[in-house]
Amino acid sequence: MEIVKRHIKLTRLVACLAFLMFFATPSSAQESVEAEVTEDLSQYQTESYKKGRSIFKSKCASCHKLDKKFIGPGLSNIGDKREVEWLQEWIKDNGAFRASGDADAIAVFNEYGGVVMSAFPELSNEDIDAILEYTKVGEKKKVGAVAEASEEEQEGSDAWMVYLVTLIIVLGILWVFFKSDNGFLKIVSVIILILLLVYYGFSALMNLDVNEGYQPIQPIAFSHKIHAGDNKIECQYCHSSAKHSKTSGIPSVNVCMNCHLLIQEYDGDVTAEHNKEFYDGEIAKLLDAAGYDEEGQYDGKLEPIKWVRVHNLPDFVYYNHSQHVNVAGLDCAKCHGPVEEMEEVYQYSPLTMGWCIDCHKETQVDLKGNEYYANIHKQLAAKYGVNKVTVAQLGGKECGKCHY
Amino acid sequence: MKLKFTKISAILLLIVITTISCKDNTKPGLQYFPDMYVPIGYEPYSDIQVGEHSMGSMLPVEGTIARGQVLYDYPNTIQGYDDAKANSKNPLMLTTTNLENGKKMYGIYCAICHGKKGDSSESTLMKREKFVGVPNYNDRDITEGSIYHVIMYGKNVMGSHASQLKYKERWQVVQYVEKLRQDLLK
Numbered sequence: 001m002e003i004v005k006r007h008i009k010l011t012r013l014v015a016c017l018a019f020l021m022f023f024a025t026p027s028s029a030q031e032s033v034e035a036e037v038t039e040d041l042s043q044y045q046t047e048s049y050k051k052g053r054s055i056f057k058s059k060c061a062s063c064h065k066l067d068k069k070f071i072g073p074g075l076s077n078i079g080d081k082r083e084v085e086w087l088q089e090w091i092k093d094n095g096a097f098r099a100s101g102d103a104d105a106i107a108v109f110n111e112y113g114g115v116v117m118s119a120f121p122e123l124s125n126e127d128i129d130a131i132l133e134y135t136k137v138g139e140k141k142k143v144g145a146v147a148e149a150s151e152e153e154q155e156g157s158d159a160w161m162v163y164l165v166t167l168i169i170v171l172g173i174l175w176v177f178f179k180s181d182n183g184f185l186k187i188v189s190v191i192i193l194i195l196l197l198v199y200y201g202f203s204a205l206m207n208l209d210v211n212e213g214y215q216p217i218q219p220i221a222f223s224h225k226i227h228a229g230d231n232k233i234e235c236q237y238c239h240s241s242a243k244h245s246k247t248s249g250i251p252s253v254n255v256c257m258n259c260h261l262l263i264q265e266y267d268g269d270v271t272a273e274h275n276k277e278f279y280d281g282e283i284a285k286l287l288d289a290a291g292y293d294e295e296g297q298y299d300g301k302l303e304p305i306k307w308v309r310v311h312n313l314p315d316f317v318y319y320n321h322s323q324h325v326n327v328a329g330l331d332c333a334k335c336h337g338p339v340e341e342m343e344e345v346y347q348y349s350p351l352t353m354g355w356c357i358d359c360h361k362e363t364q365v366d367l368k369g370n371e372y373y374a375n376i377h378k379q380l381a382a383k384y385g386v387n388k389v390t391v392a393q394l395g396g397k398e399c400g401k402c403h404y
Numbered sequence: 405m406k407l408k409f410t411k412i413s414a415i416l417l418l419i420v421i422t423t424i425s426c427k428d429n430t431k432p433g434l435q436y437f438p439d440m441y442v443p444i445g446y447e448p449y450s451d452i453q454v455g456e457h458s459m460g461s462m463l464p465v466e467g468t469i470a471r472g473q474v475l476y477d478y479p480n481t482i483q484g485y486d487d488a489k490a491n492s493k494n495p496l497m498l499t500t501t502n503l504e505n506g507k508k509m510y511g512i513y514c515a516i517c518h519g520k521k522g523d524s525s526e527s528t529l530m531k532r533e534k535f536v537g538v539p540n541y542n543d544r545d546i547t548e549g550s551i552y553h554v555i556m557y558g559k560n561v562m563g564s565h566a567s568q569l570k571y572k573e574r575w576q577v578v579q580y581v582e583k584l585r586q587d588l589l590k
Contacts, residue, residue, distance in 0.1 A: 062561050071560050163420055171413055178409045209435045216432050232528045234512040240568035252461065258563035263534055273407065285440045291501070304459045306451070314441035314589030346429065 002200060034389075043137050048126075052134030057126055059120060066138055070262075074110060078133040083191065088128050093119040156398075166196060213289055215346035216308035218286045222344075223274075230268055230338035233334045242321040253290045260286060264296060274343070310345050311336075318402050328391075329366065334354075360396035364388040439490055474571040480557040485550065490529030492549030496575045509573050514581070522584035535561070539579065542588040553579045 043049065054066075063071040078087065081103075081332030089097045090105060092115050123131075173189040176182070227233050228273045236242055238256075264287065266279035285298070289303045294376065315317050322332045333339065337348025349355060367377050380389045395401060436440050446452055450460045464470045478488040496502050512521070518537045519527035524538040544556075555574050558564040569577065 057536040059535070062539070068476060114482070114547075119447075155531060167420055174412055174416075176410060207433065207440065209433055211433050214432055215429045215431050231516075231532065231534060233516055235570070236512045237516065240513075243496065244570065250449055250461075254563065254567060258558075258565070259529075259534070261563065262561050274477060307449075309449070315443040318441050 007216055044302065048130040048133050049137055051127070052130030052132070055123070056132050059123075060131070061129070063117070066135060070218040071115060072117060073108070075135045076138060078135050079138075084129070084132070087132070088125055091123060091128055091131075092121050095119060122397050166200075169196065210350050210352055211312070211347050212350045213346055214310060215308060218308055218344065220289075221274075221278075221282050223279075224339045224342045224345055226266075226268060226279075236325075239332075244322050244324045244326070246320045246322070248321045248325075253286070253305065255300075256286055257290050260290075310347055311351065311400060313351060316403060328363070356402070357392070363366060363391045365391060365394055387401075436550035472570065476556055477554075478553055485553055485559075489547050489548060489550035489555035492552055494548045494552075494575050494578055496572070496579060498579060502576045502579055503583065505573065506578075509577050510584075513568055514577065517562075522581065522588055530553045537561070540588070541585040546585065547580075548578050548582060551581050 016374065060075070064073065064075045066074060066076045067245070068074045070121045079401070086102075089102075094105065094109075096119075097110055173193055176189045179187070227238075228235065228269065238251040239248040240251070240255070241247060253311045260283060264283060266276055266283060268279075270276055270279070284294075286305075289305045291302045293297055293299045293301075324335075335349050336345075339345060339348075365377070367374070367388070377389060379394055381387060384393050384394075390396075446460055448460060451458050452460045464473075469475065475525040478484040478492060512576050515527060515530050517527050518524050518541070519530070519538075524530055524540050525585055527535075527538065529535040537559065552574060554562065556564060556566045556571065566574070
């Protein structure tokens with residue numbers, strides 16, 4: 001007994017030690033990280049830093065980055081490279097400064113292809129000192145705060161239940177066939193079996209080419225959640241041909257580069273699955289396709305991005321985006337669902353004919369500002385005895401409208 | 405008998421499990437008579453196996469003019485900008501229809517950076533510091549010609565928005581931007 005007790009004590013002790021060590025190491029590591037961050041914070045708090053940052057953001061940042069060459073040179077630690085007086089003269093009115101014959105000023109002007117920098121006579125010397133402090137200290141480094149991964153949604157649990165119930169029923173029927181001698185039970189089970197087969201067979205046939213939930217893997221993991229959700233970019237900014245074309249349009253890369261020329265790193269919310277490295281990698285793929293090398297300089301080597309089309313209609317049906325977007329004025333989400341919440345886009349609607357017709361039957365036509373059709377609308381309203389005609393009553397249910 | 409029952413049950417179980425686990429959302433479903441589904445003609449953006457990249461969407465051949473396209477003669481240079489600023493004039497009449505559509509287009513393509521009122525301070529991307537240094541319209545000396553020129557070619561960080569807007573829409577936006585600027589200057 002004594003030996004056993006001692007043994008238990010010993011194992012407990014070891015377990016406790018292991019437990020302590022397990023928890024002690026990560027927490028101490030965390031502390032050291034926090035300490036580093038608090039050390040750095042003070043220099044971001046000074047008045048002049050804040051002032052410099054806000055001036056830089058509003059007046060300089062459209063052409064200058066801190067760390068690299070953009071339209072103008074990168075300005076990190078520019079105060080060490082040039083005299084303060086030189087910078088003051090340049091910033092306030094670089095045109096006049098160049099005209100005065102300063103060799104350095106003319107050299108810089110020529111190096112950046114003769115692009116004229118705006119004059120900023122409104123900035124005082126103190127303002128410029130503040131900007132220089134900002135360029136020296138730089139931007140506060142973000143500590144990658146990983147948002148807690150959201151709990152996985154239990155999708156498809158209903159489908160499981162259906163399958164399970166069916167399985168149990170079928171097993172019961174089999175049992176009846178092989179184990180029981182009851183004739184009545186056998187007849188009942190045959191009927192149930194036939195009904196089940198018809199149900200599953202029919203639903204399988206009805207789901208041919210119905211791709212609700214289709215979510216292909218795209219060459220670049222473009223996140224609609226970030227673009228349409230977080231940044232609230234209008235759908236039609238990128239899908240610009242939706243307003244005058246049959247297709248909604250996949251943006252050409254120049255549209256991506258309207259923003260990504262400036263935004264080459266991700267600094268928004270991250271999750272465990274999609275961290276900063278992941279998003280930066282995806283942006284790098286885009287830059288590569290648009291003909292930019294790793295340093296962010298244009299080298300003209302273009303590579304087409306082979307996006308996979310999510311919403312496919314068979315060739316025997318005609319659908320036109322402009323009619324629905326422009327004329328009907330529908331919200332994109334009506335058919336495409338909550339795209340602004342989708343990390344990667346999936347097909348939200350079934351896109352079946354019944355689904356189209358249902359909407360055509362319900363949707364009332366907006367008759368305002370449509371004088372050309374005013375007469376026919378009046379006649380139709382009288383014919384159907386209603387105040388407002390629906391799309392279906394206007395002919396939106398005729399076969400030839402979509403199938404020809 | 406007993407063996408048969410277990411065997412058949414096992415097979416059924418296998419079928420059910422495979423049908424459930426084979427449901428793969430990254431692949432499209434089955435089609436019935438695909439020759440009625442798949443178009444013979446070229447679809448937009450399709451892989452057409454013609455030319456260098458086999459890309460379906462390409463720029464018009466050089467020297468041709470697409471239907472509805474209106475040529476723009478000012479080149480994308482500093483000189484071109486100055487010329488457009490001085491000489492280029494809006495061909496559209498100032499009407500409420502033009503102004504309304506201009507407002508709509510401005511809301512989609514411009515307000516994301518320039519803000520609903522054109523003062524850039526209230527725009528989503530400025531507030532989130534994705535874009536910085538977007539000028540206020542009343543700080544800049546702009547004319548209808550220069551606004552159109554910048555929509556066509558972009559300027560500094562702003563890229564060209566010519567591919568997203570048509571000729572008429574661009575001039576409608578110009579009209580609306582001028583109105584915003586007048587409101588800001590008041």
